[in-house]
Amino acid sequence: xxxxxxxxxNRVLQSKSxxxxxxxxxxxxTLIAIYPLFFSLRISLFxxxxxxxxxxxxxxxxxNYLRAFKDPVIFISLKNTLIFVLGTVxxxxxxxxxxxxxxxxxxxxxxFVRSFLLIPMALPPLVxxxxxxxxxxxxxxxxxxxxxxxxxxxxxxxxxxLNFAMPAVILIDIWQWTPLIMVIxxxxxxxxxxxxxxxxxxxxxxxxxxxxxxxLPLLKPTFxxxxxxxxxxxxxxxDTIYATTSGGPGQAxxxxxFHIYTVGMTFFDMGYAAALANILLIVVAVISIIYIMxxxxxxx
Amino acid sequence: MIQKKSSIEKIxxxxxxxxxxxxxxxxxxxxxxxSLKFGRDxxxxxxxxxxFDATLKNFREVLSVDKTFMYIKNSLIITSGxxxxxxxxxxxxxxxxxxxxxxxxxxxxxxFLLLQMIPPTAMLIPFYLIMRDLHLIGSYTSVILLDTIFDxxxxxxxxxxxxxxxxxxxxxxxxxDGASQLSAxxxxxxxxxxxxxxxxxxxxIIYSWNDFLFALxxxxxxxxxxxxxxxxxxxxxxxxxxxxxxxxIFAIIPAILISLFLNRYFVQGLTAGASKG
Numbered sequence: 355x356x357x358x359x360x361x362x363x364n365r366v367l368q369s370k371s372x373x374x375x376x377x378x379x380x381x382x383x384t385l386i387a388i389y390p391l392f393f394s395l396r397i398s399l400f401x402x403x404x405x406x407x408x409x410x411x412x413x414x415x416x417x418n419y420l421r422a423f424k425d426p427v428i429f430i431s432l433k434n435t436l437i438f439v440l441g442t443v444x445x446x447x448x449x450x451x452x453x454x455x456x457x458x459x460x461x462x463x464x465x466f467v468r469s470f471l472l473i474p475m476a477l478p479p480l481v482x483x484x485x486x487x488x489x490x491x492x493x494x495x496x497x498x499x500x501x502x503x504x505x506x507x508x509x510x511x512x513x514x515x516l517n518f519a520m521p522a523v524i525l526i527d528i529w530q531w532t533p534l535i536m537v538i539x540x541x542x543x544x545x546x547x548x549x550x551x552x553x554x555x556x557x558x559x560x561x562x563x564x565x566x567x568x569x570l571p572l573l574k575p576t577f578x579x580x581x582x583x584x585x586x587x588x589x590x591x592x593d594t595i596y597a598t599t600s601g602g603p604g605q606a607x608x609x610x611x612f613h614i615y616t617v618g619m620t621f622f623d624m625g626y627a628a629a630l631a632n633i634l635l636i637v638v639a640v641i642s643i644i645y646i647m648x649x650x651x652x653x654x
Numbered sequence: 655m656i657q658k659k660s661s662i663e664k665i666x667x668x669x670x671x672x673x674x675x676x677x678x679x680x681x682x683x684x685x686x687x688x689s690l691k692f693g694r695d696x697x698x699x700x701x702x703x704x705x706f707d708a709t710l711k712n713f714r715e716v717l718s719v720d721k722t723f724m725y726i727k728n729s730l731i732i733t734s735g736x737x738x739x740x741x742x743x744x745x746x747x748x749x750x751x752x753x754x755x756x757x758x759x760x761x762x763x764x765x766f767l768l769l770q771m772i773p774p775t776a777m778l779i780p781f782y783l784i785m786r787d788l789h790l791i792g793s794y795t796s797v798i799l800l801d802t803i804f805d806x807x808x809x810x811x812x813x814x815x816x817x818x819x820x821x822x823x824x825x826x827x828x829x830x831d832g833a834s835q836l837s838a839x840x841x842x843x844x845x846x847x848x849x850x851x852x853x854x855x856x857x858x859i860i861y862s863w864n865d866f867l868f869a870l871x872x873x874x875x876x877x878x879x880x881x882x883x884x885x886x887x888x889x890x891x892x893x894x895x896x897x898x899x900x901x902x903i904f905a906i907i908p909a910i911l912i913s914l915f916l917n918r919y920f921v922q923g924l925t926a927g928a929s930k931g
Contacts, residue, residue: 372754375746375839379806382743387769387777387803394780456671467671469917471678476909476920478864480881481902485681488688488895494697496684529678534924541925586771593866597885614775619871624783631776642771646764 391635398629404622411625418629428630430605431613434520438609439588441524442531446584447577449528450535457536458543468540471533479530483597486526487513490598513599519606526594531587535580542576543569575648582645589638610634685906689713689899696895712896716887724876725883726904728794729863732879735798736862737855740805745851747806748813749839753822763814769807774867777803782871792874800868805858812857812926816850817843849919856912857923863908880905 398418400411422428453471457464474482489497492511501508509515512522546569554564592611595601601608601616608616614634618627659667683703688696690708716722751763777800785796824846825838833841844851866881873879878886884901887894912920 372750372759372835374836375750376754376759379743379747379810382806383769383803386781386799387772390777390780390784391772393784394776397780397783452670453674456667456674467675469914470675472913472917472920473682473906473909474678475924476860476864476913477682478866478881478905478909480864480866481685481884481905482681484884484898484902485685488898489681489684494699496699496701499699499701529681533678537921537924541921590773592774593881596866596870611773611775614779615867618775618779619782624779627775627779631773631779634773635776638771638773638776639768642768645771646767649767650764 394628394632397625398632400625402625404624414625418626419633421626422630422633427605427608427613428610431608431610434605434607435589435609435611437520438524438527438591438607439585441521442527442588443581443584445524445528446532446535447581449532450580451539453532453536454539454543458540468536471536474530475534477530479593480597482526482530483594486522486529487598490522510603514603516603516606519599519603523594523598523607526598527588527591530594531584535584538580538583539573539576542573546572578648579645582641582648586638586641586645589634589641682906685899685902688895689903691896693894693896696899712894712900716897716900721883722901722904725878725880725901728873728877729879731794732797732801732865732869732877733859733862735794736801736805737858739798739802740809740858741851741855743802744806744809744854745813745844745847746839748810749817749843751810751814752817763811766807766810770804770811772804774804778868778871785872791872792877793872794877796872797865797868797877797879800872801862801865805861808857808861808923808926809854812854812923813847813850815926816847816853820846849922852916853919853922853926856916856919859908860912860920863905 397411399413399415401414401417402409402411457468457471489495490512492498492509492514495511498508498511508518512518550568550572551564554568559567590611591609592615595607595609595612596615599607601612610630611634614627614630617623617630684701687703687706689712690710691702691706692709692711695702695706747766751759754760781796781800782791785791785793790796820843825842828838828842829835864881865879869879869882873882880901884898884905887897887901
């Protein structure tokens with residue numbers, strides 16, 4: 355057989371088998387993810403309440419979206435979401451860097467501690483929420499007890515007080531996800547080149563100086579990835595809120611995701627819930643696309 | 655670290671390490687000791703951290719209830735179903751994305767990254783309605799399908815970067831010897847990528863085992879998973895922290911085993927998105 359012909363036949367076969375390998379997932383994703391998202395777009399244009407015995411769906415155009423702009427809870431939950439995302443991500447980046455530096459050495463103890471620090475992020479967020487809820491309990495909880503010993507009285511417990519609920523929920527998230535930042539930054543630290551440090555040492559730079567002028571700038575891309583990863587995850591928070599405060603007291607910890615859940619799954623106001631979900635989807639998609647652009651640039 | 659640290663620095667570092675370890679381990683330690691305490695002791699203040707009457711009473715009580723085994727069984731079914739389906743769909747697709755020379759196919763991997771980022775409620779609302787029309791609410795299938803969307807997207811992403819690091823030469827040698835592309839994938843690429851597959855599987859296991867929201871909406875009393883079981887025991891009339899703690903121990907066993915004994919694979923999964931595109 356002619357060699358060139360053999361090659362081109364092989365190439366066709368090759369490309370076809372790639373399709374065979376990719377196709378099952380593409381079909382699955384189209385049916386299970388893409389179709390529901392279009393379905394959601396349709397539902398969001400209807401007034402559709404599951405509580406209605408006749409299950410009528412009335413076309414209302416973009417009414418549901420307009421309604422979102424008049425919904426006072428939307429603004430509260432948007433504000434809460436931003437506070438939550440900012441509060442968690444910023445603290446986790448700072449503390450995560452601390453953890454990474456603290457436990458970076460390849461000693462047996464550091465390795466041992468690092469494996470234990472993986473546990474929080476592998477735990478079910480619901481369990482984490484319930485454990486912290488117990489720790490925060492006003493009557494029997496360990497945390498209010500020690501706070502009282504320090505002279506700080508938190509009345510109905512941190513989760514029950516308007517001013518403390520959000521910080522208390524943020525602290526739970528910090529507990530669970532700071533180690534993830536550590537893991538990501540450690541991967542970045544490990545891939546740093548040695549030469550700049552040696553050069554700096556020869557030039558008489560202190561360890562602090564080489565940290566500020568070499569480590570931090572070189573870690574910037576890793577930081578950006580960690581920041582965006584956590585931001586996207588933080589927007590998704592649900593289980594922790596459900597387990598601890600159910601959005602309360604009042605609406606002090608009602609984040610967007612939780613509000614959507616309440617509208618859809620408690621009030622069964624599906625059209626409006628779908629509209630809200632689509633708005634959140636767009637917000638997250640914009641952040642995600644920025645993330646992907648940053649990541650794809652890192653390749654080159 | 656090239657320069658020597660002073661002893662004051664060392665003390666500060668050790669102190670900070672100890673504080674960090676106490677902070678991150680305290681809630682887990684509290685949970686485990688609470689599961690071993692008598693009801694009256696669980697509420698004692700000041701809390702008994704180190705010395706307390708240990709008992710397996712809570713475990714015996716929880717294990718004497720049939721529902722406990724039902725929750726565990728349901729969690730196992732949903733987790734294994736999701737993991738197997740995610741790997742079957744995700745591993746070949748990851749290979750195709752890594753090996754295809756077409757730009758379009760290569761860039762489509764970002765689509766799977768995007769899928770993972772969809773807020774769960776945005777997917778859940780329409781999915782719930784579709785499952786309701788298909789009379790699949792309360793089935794394992796509905797939870798497995800929705801979990802698999804997120805987990806298979808992760809597996810594709812993870813495996814694509816893993817396969818990209820596997821040298822092509824061995825597959826090409828197999829192709830020259832007359833093997834088809836498919837058999838090169840199954841007989842050469844897969845065996846070389848076992849660690850990547852393990853990392854993907856662990857990640858999938860953790861996230862489907864931990865899922866709460868999807869199970870909350872899509873399961874019936876008969877298909878409830880462990881997290882829902884915990885909630886049931888937590889909100890029952892007589893709140894028993896001991897029982898809640900025991901159920902929670904079942905829920906956290908995979909997390910602890912994987913973190914302590916398979917951490918190399920787990921970390922690989924966690925940094926798959928971060929280290930390379």
